[in-house]
Amino acid sequence: MxxxxxxxxxxxxKKIDDVRNLPRDQIRALADEVRAEMIDSVSVTGGHxxxxxxxxxxxxxxxxxxNTPDDKIxxxxxxxxxxxxxxxxxRDKMRTLRKEGGISGFxxxxxxxxxxFGAGHSSTxxxxGxxxxxxxxxxxxxxxxxxxxxxxxxSAGMAYEAMNNAGAMDARLIVVLNDNDMSIAPPTGAMSAYLARLVSGKAYRSIREIAKGLTDRLPKFVSEKARKTEEYARGFWTGGTLFEELGxxxxxxxxxxxxxHLLPILDNVRDAETGPILIHVVTQKGKGYGPAENAADKYHGVSKFNVITGAQSKPVSNTPSYTSVFAEGLIQEAELDERIVAVNAAMPSGTGxxxxxxxxxxxxxDVGIAEQHAVTFAAGMATEGLSPFCAIYSTFLQRGYDQVVHDVAIQNLPVRFAIDxxxxxxxxxxxxxxxxxxxYLGAIPNMVLMAPGDEAELKHMVRTAAEFDEHPIAFRFPRGEGVGVDMPKRGEFLEIGKGRVVREGNSVALLSFGGRLSETIAAAEIxxxxxxxxxxADARFAKPLDVDLVERLAREHExxxxxxEGSIGGFGSFVLNHLASNGLLDGGLKCRPMFIPDAYFDHAAQDKMYAHAGLDRNAIAATAMRAIGNEKAANQVMSGLIDG
Structure with missing residues (x-):
């Protein structure tokens, strides 16, 4: 469009004061225009x-x-x-949303x-505040x-931990619960709105404070019953007893x-002198745009789309995504093993x-946004002989790390972690x-850690995880599509701790762990x-490390x-530790670990991010050239004069 x-x-x-000073009879029109602007801009960029x-x-x-930004949202x-x-x-930057050099999607x-406050994860x-x-x-x-x-x-426990703390402190904090899919309690039209305005107003709060003052002079058991009666009476009409109990x-x-309804209640809350307040607002996800209203899951995150038809312009590919390969492999194994169960934390479509x-x-x-619970829930099922696959994005599994250590690894429970x-x-x-x-997983005893070099290897790893019952096991795989290799009908069981050589040479050894394998092969061509x-070589395993393969590569190459595609402290560190501990660096072997540098990288296309991080084919080839002393060739490759 x-x-x-x-x-x-x-x-x-032009500035936020213009929003504050806008006559109230124009606020509805402003909201409609903001909605139209958002639909139009996201249709160009994609996003949430x-x-x-x-x-x-x-x-x-x-x-x-x-009074934002002095008042903070x-x-x-x-x-x-x-x-x-x-x-x-x-507004003028919205069409750069999530693009390299543009504004963030969060x-x-x-x-x-x-x-x-930055918020890429939830419940913080x-x-x-x-x-x-x-x-x-x-x-x-x-x-x-x-x-x-x-x-x-x-749905995350952290939110309730914070509410419990805030209620006990009587802090001046306003929480707006945007209830767009949980339906804790539906609004009931004019009566609901009237009651909400009533209980948020100064008159009601004043009467309530007077009543509290009177009951404080009564015997404790009487005053406590009076307080409970008031709260439960209000909870009966409004549904907020849980939040009242949290303070x-x-x-x-x-x-x-x-x-x-919304504006007068916010006016009342703004001027209130009470402690923590929770406003329960019920909204519709995708409101005002038909395709998004009718398919909220498909329009949670979108690619570019046609505003009129809602059709998203997703590129057509004959190569399956890693996520779909995982899902199909797991279904295949579950058809053969009724013990297999699957757990996710509010990301059923994202994890496949x-x-x-x-x-x-x-x-x-689907346990909701509750990664800690997801891990321990899976551990509980493992104690009873089931084969749980806990599918969680890498960035979100960080939130369940304590449970991975204490509830899974220390007890040596065979939970399978599928890390997208x-x-x-x-x-x-x-x-x-x-x-x-x-x-962070490699540091944990009893953990087996795998990463596929391509989509076929991922299918092998799904079967390997399904059949491996001795320890917890994890396999990590990248976002996006595979590299186009032939796919097996069913995955094979991989020997634990054994890698593979995919191309033989004699001067430089390139040992890849995970999704950079195709770029590593391209670097060898350069x-x-x-x-x-x-x-x-494709390591396949970071833990246990294929020490025979590592030692062979160290002996036979300069x-x-x-x-x-991970941080320092990962696969390269395991390799270097083994070489150093066994004296294999003493003979002049030149060893160069390549990993995501110690920095945060802003949003861009994935290939651009890897290039910026020095993990594309040119950077791999240039690293090898510099290690053997050919700085001129390395500079040629990095300047684009030679490209694989």
Whole structure:
């Protein structure tokens, strides 16, 4: 679509004061224009669509009522914040969203003063907001802190830990629960809105405080019963007893798209002097855009799309994605072994387990945004003889690390960890990059750690994990499509701790662990154009390490280079430790580990990120050339004069 939507009111918003000063009879029109602008911009860039569409009215209302950025709004999860970005000086950059050099798809402190806390993962807003509220108190500053938590983020235990703490501290904190898919309690029209305005108003709060003062003078058992009676009576009408028990003053549920209801309640809350408050706002994911309303799962995250038809322009490929290969391999193994069960943490389609669930609905479990629980839940099933596959993105498995150590590895339970999104992930940037799992899992006793060099190897590893019952086992694989190798009908069981040689040479050894194998093979081709003979090996295992393969490569080559899509402390460190411990570096072997550098890399296309990190074919070849002393050839390759 080439014609931009007409947005006369939004065009007049040059600074945040323009939103605050806008007459209330124009707020509805502004929200409609923000929605149209967001749909149009995301159709060009791709990104998260559904959740942002659901909070358009809320975003406009918050910036109209509160004194941002002095009052602070924390968006949880950050992909809800597209309307917020449009309103806070980034409208002209929205068509650079998630592109190299453009703005982030999440909130980011370095991007704007209106983003007080970065949020790529979920369920952090209440904890962060409480910290900000306490800091404001200690500095004797009066400001509102608003944590907007939603899109499933209230399913994580961290949110309740923070609420429990906030309620006990009586901190000045406003939590807006954006209930867009949990349906904790549906709004019930005008009566619900009337009750919410009533209990948020000054008159009701004043009467409540007077009543509390009177009951405080009564005997304790009487005053406690009076307090409970008031809370449960209000909870009966509003559904907020749980939050009241956690120490929050509950308001809601209210229709988050009805500005006539939303604005006066926010006015009341802004002016309230009470402690922590929770406003329960019910919204519709994808609101205002038919295709997104009708298929919220498919429009959670989108590629570029046609605004009129909703059709997404996804590139056609004959090569399967790693995620789909994992899912199909797991289904195949589950057909043969009824002990196999699958667990994910609110990412059924992202991990491919939606396909598994269609065939084995009673053996597939989505536990919500609760990675810690997912790991221990899987451990519990393993104690009873089941074969659990715990499918979690690398970046999210970090949140369950203590459980991997204590509940799985110490007890040596055969939980299978399928770790998607290993390495760089492209447009989602550093918050979602899977850089650390090889290092943090490799440090754990009893852990077997694999990584496929291509999609066929992934299928082998799914079967290997399914049949291996001696220890916990993990396999990591990248985002995106495979490299186009022939696929086996069924995976083979791999000998634990054994790699493979895919190309023989005699001068340089290139030892790859994981998804950089195809680039490593291409690097060997570049080296051959300079008369340099390179062996290429696929390690397959980081733990246990194939020490026979490593020692052979060290003995028979002048240079040994390890390549991986992970941080320092991972596969290369295991190789170097073995070589050093066994005196294999004493004879002049030149060893060069290549890994993701000690830095965060901003969002860009995956291949660009690997090039920036020095992990593409040219960088691998140049590293080998420099190791053998051919600096001129290395510079030629890196300057693009020679390209594989």
């Amino acid at each position: 080439t014609n931009r939507p007409e947005t006369p009111i939004l065009d007049g918003i 669509l559904g959740a942002g569409l659901g909070v358009v009215e809320l975003s406009v209302a918050l910036h109209h009522v509160f 924390i968006w949880d999860v950050g992909h809800q914040a597209y309307p917020h970005k449009i309103l806070t000086g980034r 909130t980011k402190r370095g991007e704007s003063e209106f983003d007080p 807003s209440i904890s962060a 409480l910290g900000m509220a306490v800091a404001a108190d200690l500095k004797h500053e009066k400001r509102n802190i608003i944590a907007v938590i939603g899109d499933g983020a209230m 929050f003053y509950y308001i809601g549920p209210i229709d988050g798209h009805n500005l006539d 387990l939606d396909k598994f669930a269609k065939q084995f609905g009673d053996r597939c479990f 999104r290993a390495g760089f992930v492209g447009a989602d940037g550093p918050t979602h990059a899977g850089a650390y799992d090889t290092a 080296l051959s154009t300079f008369g340099i003979s390179a062996t290429v 240079v040994l280079i390890t390549i991986e």
